[in-house]
Amino acid sequence: GIQVEQSPPDLILQEGANSTLRCNFSDSVNNLQWFHQNPWGQLINLFYIPSGTKQNGRLSATTVATERYSLLYISSSQTTDSGVYFCAVGRGGGGADGLTFGKGTHLIIQP
């Protein structure tokens, strides 16, 4: 199956800092999503981005499918950004449906 590696595994930043989270995957995909899991366990969709660049407020993401990586940018971090960020990829439609998740980046934003 597809391997998904996220880096860094842990990140501690001060409020207001910027950060870049990386997701590498081992094969071609037609689905890539970024999620934020908050301290209460809720899984929040951030981006559906199998290719290209998207922005939503302070967050943006870029996927370079040909080079098999995606980046999530967080600018002007706030304490509410704390939690675990997951990258998940899929090759749906070819008998391998469903998403494969990375182990996540645990982000702590200190006030």
Place this chain on the structure above:
Amino acid sequence: NAGVTQTPKFRVLKTGQSMTLLCAQDMNHEYMYWYRQDPGMGLRLIHYSVGEGTTAKGEVPDGYNVSRLKKQNFLLGLESAAPSQTSVYFCASSYMPWDEQFFGPGTRLTVL
């Protein structure tokens, strides 16, 4: 528009007991999925369904059964619960297998 809902939110079982988790979606999605999340890990696919009346195995299917009798509902059953099945269970749905998946709030299951 409720999206994806899961019942129950929490449950404690004793080893050997059985239970069913219910997932419902109101987006008319064809595809539905069950995942489990263990501490410190990402989610792993248990079973999924490509439409009403169909089911297929995912990465970690052992010890679970599923049914999709209605398009909007996807049931996950544990016939004889084991402590190794203590986990948080997430349901998701999508229109097509390459489309964005929408996740429910999760069910926290503890097996003693």
